[in-house]
Amino acid sequence: MFEYVVFFFFAAVAVIFALVVILHRNPVVSALSLVVSFFSLSVMYVLLDAPFLAVLQVIVYAGAIMVLFLFVIMLLNLQHMSEPATRPIQQFLGYTTSAAFAIGLVYYVIKYAVFTAMPSGPFHTESSAIGVALFESYVFPFEMVSILLLAAIVGALLLSGRTTVRSEVQP
Amino acid sequence: MIPTQWFLILSAILFAIGVCGVLTRKNGITIFMSIELMVNAVNLTFLAYARQFHQLHGLIFVFFVMAIAAAEAAVGLAIFISLFHHRETIDVDEANLMHW
Numbered sequence: 001m002f003e004y005v006v007f008f009f010f011a012a013v014a015v016i017f018a019l020v021v022i023l024h025r026n027p028v029v030s031a032l033s034l035v036v037s038f039f040s041l042s043v044m045y046v047l048l049d050a051p052f053l054a055v056l057q058v059i060v061y062a063g064a065i066m067v068l069f070l071f072v073i074m075l076l077n078l079q080h081m082s083e084p085a086t087r088p089i090q091q092f093l094g095y096t097t098s099a100a101f102a103i104g105l106v107y108y109v110i111k112y113a114v115f116t117a118m119p120s121g122p123f124h125t126e127s128s129a130i131g132v133a134l135f136e137s138y139v140f141p142f143e144m145v146s147i148l149l150l151a152a153i154v155g156a157l158l159l160s161g162r163t164t165v166r167s168e169v170q171p
Numbered sequence: 172m173i174p175t176q177w178f179l180i181l182s183a184i185l186f187a188i189g190v191c192g193v194l195t196r197k198n199g200i201t202i203f204m205s206i207e208l209m210v211n212a213v214n215l216t217f218l219a220y221a222r223q224f225h226q227l228h229g230l231i232f233v234f235f236v237m238a239i240a241a242a243e244a245a246v247g248l249a250i251f252i253s254l255f256h257h258r259e260t261i262d263v264d265e266a267n268l269m270h271w
Contacts, residue, residue: 021205022192034204045215048218050222052230065240065241075252076261093194101190118222145239159253
């Protein structure tokens with residue numbers, strides 16, 4: 001009973017703050033609402049027997065990535081950026097399309113994602129089990145991710161380094 | 172034990188909210204945050220199915236998705252900083268260099 005209450009409370013929080021993210025004009029409010037939404041999702045991860053990934057969600061997403069977003073918003077001083085209401089027809093079409101998409105997705109989940117009983121026994125998702133899987137069957141993708149992160153660092157430095165890019169474009 | 176279907180419904184709603192943000196907003200940072208929302212909805216689906224079938228692969232996938240999202244956020248925000256330096260705005264309507 002208790003976990004149903006927790007589920008509905010945090011599901012409502014996640015959906016409401018996700019709506020605030022896309023509807024609010026101020027990007028700072030959007031970013032902070034997204035942090036709240038991610039926290040509620042980490043509660044969902046705990047309910048799904050994945051406490052390690054819940055911790056990772058709080059540290060990596062709600063911590064590191066959202067701090068990066070807030071840092072860029074503050075750096076570029078975007079709090080007061082106004083969004084002119086051009087293209088009303090396209091905006092209306094966007095809202096209707098996504099509403100239809102939501103209704104269709106929920107309808108198909110209710111209709112077709114019907115499961116039989118789960119396998120019995122506990123689901124072992126300790127960090128040790130994840131670590132063993134990462135370094136045995138997933139060791140190649142793991143190394144690839146490390147190379148990708150290195151490439152992302154180099155790319156980010158190259159893109160945001162203003163003077164070097166300028167001097168290459170305009171010699 | 173909460174049914175798997177409920178998590179899938181929550182994930183579908185969050186994904187649709189993310190789609191709505193990408194389609195209707197013009198602020199580049201907000202569009203980027205909507206993409207992060209969609210990524211998280213997919214993560215929730217992965218974990219719901221992982222629990223349903225007692226498979227560890229879903230959890231490993233979520234781990235990799237988080238790493239990719241970190242890389243994506245770094246590169247994407249660097250692109251926005253660069254765009255801001257050139258155009259003094261991050262309105263995506265202004266970023267029409269590759270317009271036909």
